[in-house]
Amino acid sequence: MKGKSIRYAAVWLMLLSLLFGGVANAATVVQQSSSYVFIDVKTTYWANEAIESMASQGIITGNPDGTFKPEAPITREQLAKLITLTFGLDLVEAEEPTFSDVYPSSWAYKYVESSKDYLTGYFPMKGKPFFDPQAKATREDVAVALVRAMGLATEGVDADSALRWKFNDYSDISPQLAQEVAVAVDKKLIQGFPDGSFKPNAPINRASVATLLYRVLKSSYTNASKDVQLDVQVPAKVSDATLKITGKVNADAKVYINEEEVENNNGSFAEAISLDAGEKVYDFVFKAVLPNGRSKTVTKQVSFETTGPKLTVQAPETANQPSVNITGKVTDSSDTYPTVTINDKSVYVSYGGTWNADVTLKEGVNKLVITATNKNGKTAVVEKQITLSLGGPELVLDTTPETVNKSTITLSGKVTDKNDSSPKVYMNDQLISSYGTFSKDVTLKEGENVFAFKATNRLGKSSAVVTKKIIFTVGGPELTLDLIPDTSSTKTITFSGKATDKNDNYPKIYLNDQLISSYGTFNKDVTLKEGENVFRFKAVNSLGKSSEVITKTITFAIGGPELTIDFVPETSSSTTLTLTGKATDKNDNYPKIYLNDQLISSYGSFNKDVTLKEGDNVFTFKAVNSLGKSSEVITKTVKFEVSAPELKLDYIPETTSSKRLTFTGSASDANDSSPKVYLNDKLISSYGSIYQDVTLTEGDNVFTFKVTNKFGKMITVEKKIVYTPAE
Structure with missing residues (x-):
């Protein structure tokens, strides 16, 4: 089929x-x-x-x-x-x-x-x-x-x-x-x-x-087969002997250039091909082949014709010393080592085409002609002009503030000179350096301080005079306080902070006009009074300058203890119950705890056994600290429900041929360790255990067990035994 x-x-x-x-x-x-x-x-x-x-x-x-x-x-x-x-x-x-x-x-x-x-x-x-x-x-x-x-x-x-x-x-x-x-x-x-x-x-x-x-x-249907993609990017005309080819192709296709396979990198390929046959037209055949055999071929022609060298030159337009270094680079796609001359004088060209040369200048305008020539005789020419002007040193001062509040300051800078590696530096006409750089510590007087700097080279040329004015203003310390709360529920609090001063390493610190530190930092415990407490802080340096006064107000509000009661059940079948909990207070480590207005603990925690009465039992808890503040009253109600005893009888047969039997078992009660047991209204045990011999009469024998606890709760169990004597 x-x-x-x-x-x-x-x-x-x-x-x-x-x-x-x-x-x-x-x-x-x-x-x-x-x-x-x-x-x-x-x-x-x-x-x-x-x-x-x-x-x-x-x-x-x-x-x-x-x-x-x-x-x-x-x-x-x-x-x-x-x-x-x-x-x-x-x-x-x-x-x-x-x-x-x-x-x-x-x-x-x-x-x-x-x-x-x-x-x-x-x-x-x-x-x-x-x-x-x-x-x-x-x-x-x-x-x-x-x-x-x-x-x-x-x-x-x-x-x-x-x-x-x-x-x-x-x-x-x-x-x-x-x-x-x-x-x-x-x-x-x-x-x-x-x-x-x-x-x-x-x-x-x-x-x-x-x-x-x-x-x-050829009909109106669209071809749904997997097409071969081959897009090639290649220039039609180049002057570089290295041809760069890129293209797009199916990610799973094999790519060939003139029958040689090249790498397909996830749908892209890139190759550099040397045009080593000289100037001419080169033919390239590109082919992409899918794994299923479908292929596409693209033919490209590239014309290779060399140009002259590419020459770049870096030279200054002006100079202030008689010798200058000229640098540059020459490249040529058809010649690895083209020649370079400056004013017809050969220059050494290193691998990669870079070159440099020292040129001696005369004062005034100097004309330089830089020529690059390749092996084909093609040239590139660059002309430069450099004006030589011999001048004095250049003096640069490091950044200096216009005003300071510190009595000492360091003035620094450097001097450069094209013709002297170690020019001399003067400050207020006094020599401060002979090595081109300087760093000078000076002591300031209060008010305006003027400093004039000048540099001189070995040729007697001087720099321009640089003048700096610095105003010294003596300031007070800066006082910083660590976080201080607006309110507190604890009667003691610790203040801390520090004072810094540019002219005194150890400014003094005052609290409410009393000295609390001579070392620039402080850590001070204070006792609060109930209500508002005002504190004023101030720092003073060795020059007698004060910081701004910082005022802090703290309101001390005495609160009561926090009372936590552990789990209390709403109902209980046991006559006794243990109540536990604790009280915490920020101002009293041992608040007192009351149960139904009676003191049950002076240590902040309690563990109290209570005896329940049948029905609802109401318990009110309260904690009081040493300052007389009370916690909120917590009320708990426990309902005591007395349960009946439990009776467990050992095996009793429904029929027997024995005239005598022994009943055994036990009675238990959650609230009575010795419940009483009755058999046919006769007390047979006051201790909860049962061991009773009975004599049977022929026919039906009915036995009624009753168990009562001290609360009068009772359970009744009835057993029927049929006695048939053996023949």
């Missing part, structure tokens, strides 16, 4: 190119820059246009001898490979073969597995499906493949009415494929013969396949 029909709406036209393909792999694709020419396909051949168009797209290939063999039939396995290559299908490496006659060792195995949904297979009633790979592909195979690939709908097609009247060999069409054949004929994807036959099982040759697909390709 022929295989199931699978339609893919998105890949309908990808089949256009699959049937055009030959059976050669990607390595045998014939590269042509413009068109394909096969020696056995003349321009007058009826399928020439279709064959050459498919070949130019890399869809079909010829044979190594240059032939196409248009009349040769295509086998089913060859058709499977064409489908895989044309669709760009991922090659499937199935662990288990789908068809019994296509083995994993076969060259066609992965192509059949990849394209099996587009081809007709054979599925017998019993046994494994087979493919018949070497059988010739039939017209029926091609028609079905076209319809499936193009995703054409077949539901509701009446193949019998569509084909029976049109083809006299309608009965030869496979019934399970008749709908797809009918759609192919209706869409004019394939036609019958003049004699009224369709010949569904007739082999189809290469020329016919190419023509059928070529017609579909």
Whole structure:
């Protein structure tokens, strides 16, 4: 039975190119820059246009001898490979073969597995499906493949009415494929013969396949096969002997430049090619080949013609010393070592084209002509002019403030001179340095201080006089207090802070006009009174200057303790209960705790056993600190519910033939360690345990157990024993 029909709406036209393909792999694709020419396909051949168009797209290939063999039939396995290559299908490496006659060792195995949904297979009633790979592909195979690939709908097609009247060999069409054949004929994807036959099982040759697909390709359908991308960026004309080529390509394609493979870096490639054959026109053939064998070729021509060297020069426009260094760089794409001259005097050029030269100047304007020449005699010329003017030193003072509040200051700077490495420096006409740099500590007087600086070189040239004015203003210390709260609930608080002064390392600190520190820092504990407490801080330096007075006001509000009661149940079945909790207070480590207005603890925590009365038991808690402040009153209510005793009897039979029995067991109660036990209203135990012998009468014997606790709660259990004497 022929295989199931699978339609893919998105890949309908990808089949256009699959049937055009030959059976050669990607390595045998014939590269042509413009068109394909096969020696056995003349321009007058009826399928020439279709064959050459498919070949130019890399869809079909010829044979190594240059032939196409248009009349040769295509086998089913060859058709499977064409489908895989044309669709760009991922090659499937199935662990288990789908068809019994296509083995994993076969060259066609992965192509059949990849394209099996587009081809007709054979599925017998019993046994494994087979493919018949070497059988010739039939017209029926091609028609079905076209319809499936193009995703054409077949539901509701009446193949019998569509084909029976049109083809006299309608009965030869496979019934399970008749709908797809009918759609192919209706869409004019394939036609019958003049004699009224369709010949569904007739082999189809290469020329016919190419023509059928070529017609579909030219129709309004869009090719859904994976296109080969190859975009090359290369200049048409260069003057550099190193040609840089970049391009974009499919990420999974192999890229060749003049038949040499280059690296494909995730869809991009970049190469630098040396044009070492000299000035001429170079031909480059670029080719991209997908894993499925589809390829694209691009041909580019690049014209290489050298230019003169590129010359850059760095030279100052003015100088103040008789010797100056000129630097630059020369590059030439056709000459690694071009020559450089300055005013016809040769200059050494290092590797990479950089050069430098010392030039002696005369005072005034100096004209320099820098010439670079390559091996081809091409030159580049740069002209520079340098004006030499011998001057005095340059004096630079480091930043100096206009006003200070510190009595000492360091004045520094440096002097540079093109003709003297160690010019002398004077301050207020006194020599302070003979080494070009200076750093001078000076003591300031209160008010304005004026300093005049001058530098002199060995040639007697002086710098301009630089004058600095500094005003010394004696200031007071800076006092900084650490965080002080506005309010406090504790009666003691610690003040801390520091005072800094530029003229006194240890300013004194006062609190409310009393000295609290002579070391610039302080840490002072004070006791607060209830209400507002005002504190004034001040710092004084050795020069008698004071800081600003900082005033802080703290309100001391005495609060009561915080009382926490541990869990108290709302109900209890036990006559005794333990109450626990604690009280904390910022001003009293041991607040007192009261229960129902009675003192139960003077240590801030409590653990109190109480005896409950039946019903509601109300407990009020309160804590009081040493200052007489109370916590909020906490009220807890516990309901004591007295439960009945529990009775556990050991096994008592319902029937017996023994005249005497012993009852055993125990009674327990949560609030009474010795509940009383009665048997038929007779006390048999006052200690909770039961051991009682009884004598039975023939027939029914009823025993009633009662247990009572000291609260009068009772439980009753009745047992019935039937006594039948043994015969």
